[in-house]
Amino acid sequence: MSFKRYLxxxxxxxxxxxxxxxxxxxxxxxxxxxxxxQDSVLYSVQELFQSMENITRNEIETxxxxxxxxxxxxxxxxxxxxxxxxGKQCLxxxxxxxxxxxxxxxxxxxxxxxxxxxxxxxVIQSLSHLLHYQKSYLPVTNEREILEWAKKFFKRLEYDRFxxxxxxxxxxxxxxxxxxxxxxxxxxxxxxxxxxxxxxxEQIASAVHLDKYETxxxxxxCLQSSVKTIIDNRSKFPTLCLFIDQVDNIRLTHSANTTYHxxxxxxxxxxxxxxxxxxxxxxxDHIVEIAMNDPAFNVMNYVPTEDYKKIQHAISSLxxxxxxxxxxxVDDQIxxxxxxxxxxxxxxx
Numbered sequence: 501m502s503f504k505r506y507l508x509x510x511x512x513x514x515x516x517x518x519x520x521x522x523x524x525x526x527x528x529x530x531x532x533x534x535x536x537x538q539d540s541v542l543y544s545v546q547e548l549f550q551s552m553e554n555i556t557r558n559e560i561e562t563x564x565x566x567x568x569x570x571x572x573x574x575x576x577x578x579x580x581x582x583x584x585x586x587g588k589q590c591l592x593x594x595x596x597x598x599x600x601x602x603x604x605x606x607x608x609x610x611x612x613x614x615x616x617x618x619x620x621x622x623v624i625q626s627l628s629h630l631l632h633y634q635k636s637y638l639p640v641t642n643e644r645e646i647l648e649w650a651k652k653f654f655k656r657l658e659y660d661r662f663x664x665x666x667x668x669x670x671x672x673x674x675x676x677x678x679x680x681x682x683x684x685x686x687x688x689x690x691x692x693x694x695x696x697x698x699x700x701x702e703q704i705a706s707a708v709h710l711d712k713y714e715t716x717x718x719x720x721x722c723l724q725s726s727v728k729t730i731i732d733n734r735s736k737f738p739t740l741c742l743f744i745d746q747v748d749n750i751r752l753t754h755s756a757n758t759t760y761h762x763x764x765x766x767x768x769x770x771x772x773x774x775x776x777x778x779x780x781x782x783x784x785d786h787i788v789e790i791a792m793n794d795p796a797f798n799v800m801n802y803v804p805t806e807d808y809k810k811i812q813h814a815i816s817s818l819x820x821x822x823x824x825x826x827x828x829x830v831d832d833q834i835x836x837x838x839x840x841x842x843x844x845x846x847x848x849x
Contacts, residue, residue: 502594502711503598503710503711503713503714504563504711504713504714505567505590505594506591506594506595506597506598507598507713507714507717508524508563508564508567509567509572509573509583509587509590509591509594510591510594510600511524511527511545511548512524512564512573512581512582512583512587513583513588513591514543514544514545515539515543516543516582516820516821517576517577517580517581517582518580518820518821518822519539519543519580520578520579520580521560521561521564521579521580521581522557522560522579523535523536523539524560525555525557525560527539527540527545527548527549528548528550528551528552528553528555529550529552529553529555530549530550530551530553530610532753533753534753534756534785534786534788534789535785536549537549537607537753537789537792537793538785538788538789538792538840538844540606540607541792541844542821542843542844543821545606546605546606546607546608547600547604547605547606548600548604548606549606549607549610550606550607550610550611550614551604551606551610551716551717551720552713552716552717553614554716564581567581567587568581570586571584571586571587572584572586572587572590573587598714600717600721601683601717601718601720601721601722602721602725603679603721603722603724603725604717604720604721604724604725605724605725605728606724609724609727609728610720610724612727612744613720613723613724613726613727615646615744616723616727616730616743616744617723618641618643618646619646619649619650619653619743620691620740620743621640621641621690621691621692621698622639622640622641622646622647622650623650623653623668623743624668624691624692624693625637625639625640625691625692625693626639626650626654627661627664627665627668628692628693628694628696629693629694630661631661631662631665631694632694634694637694640692640698653742664739667738667739668739668740671736671737671738671739671740672740674736674737675726675729675730675737675740676688676722676726678725678726678729679721679722679725679726682708682718683718683719683721683722684722685704685708686701686704686708686715686718686719686722687719687722687723687726689704689707690704690719701715701716701719702715727744730744731744752789752790752793753786753789755782755786756785756786756789756790758776759772759776759783759786759787759790760786760790760794762775762776763787763790769783769784769787769802784837784840787802787837787841788837788840788841788844789844791841791844791845792844792845799841799842799844799845802837802838802841803838803841803842807830807831807833807834807838808842810830810831810834811826811830811834811838811839811842812842812846814826814829814830815842815843815846817829821843823836823839823840826839826843827839
């Protein structure tokens with residue numbers, strides 16, 4: 501069974517026909533919207549957030565049109581699918597051979613891992629050329645922020661290029677020894693250096709006889725778990741730590757973070773909306789996002805204890821996470837916003 505089939509059937513099964521295929525697209529792409537982030541928690545697919553940034557809308561549409569024609573899924577409303585009996589059986593068979601790689605973390609580390617990887621690739625390439633006394637080369641990135649960071653990185657170093665190379669090699673060897681040989685191979689083969697061009701994930705997938713989806717997730721699992729290891733063991737990786745220093749591991753969207761700033765100052769919801777010139781609904785979206793990402797955030801400021809319990813009971817008695825169906829099970833005065841808040845907090849725990 502192909503990993504591609506397993507992955508997309510798995511996601512349809514997780515979303516239960518309650519979100520469109522574009523919800524899946526935005527999840528894999530890593531769209532930093534309140535809706536996508538909330539869905540990743542509600543449907544327990546956080547680890548796949550921003551795991552395939554290069555995926556296209558056309559790719560998603562083609563996959564699901566193909567699987568619908570094969571009778572693996574049924575379209576229940578516009579762009580929303582559920583698995584057919586044949587599809588459920590196919591997923592069970594796929595699960596005998598396929599699974600998501602260990603180490604995928606998703607939203608919590610996806611952004612930080614992306615920056616770490618861009619910095620590491622450029623420094624390794626630059627260092628390789630410096631060791632061969634070559635100052636002229638085409639950098640692996642043209643992103644101004646990454647290029648500027650690299651310049652400052654080399655200027656701040658308190659030791660020479662040879663010492664830096666030795667330290668990077670030693671720490672990377674220790675770091676990658678915690679992952680499988682296959683993951684380490686995928687990681688290293690993408691790095692460029694003097695007279696060496698790093699391979700693309702598609703080229704590596706072909707070399708190791710895997711599809712690009714499995715290869716991409718193996719790389720993301722290796723990268724994200726490695727960044728977490730560095731953060732958790734800074735003293736063991738003093739050089740690699742430099743690649744993530746001064747990077748905020750932002751878990752909130754920028755707009756939600758601004759709203760949180762006002763909440764901490766004691767502003768009520770309607771005043772925040774007025775001050776920011778945003779709708780109350782947008783501020784509610786931000787508060788739900790905050791509830792998902794900050795365990796210390798007190799949702800009881802927005803949901804009385806008794807109402808929280810009623811919503812909690814309604815959610816547990818249903819096999820769906822569709823808001824309307826939960827709303828029909830609770831008292832009229834309980835709002836959709838309050839239901840979403842409880843879902844966010846329950847999804848967090």
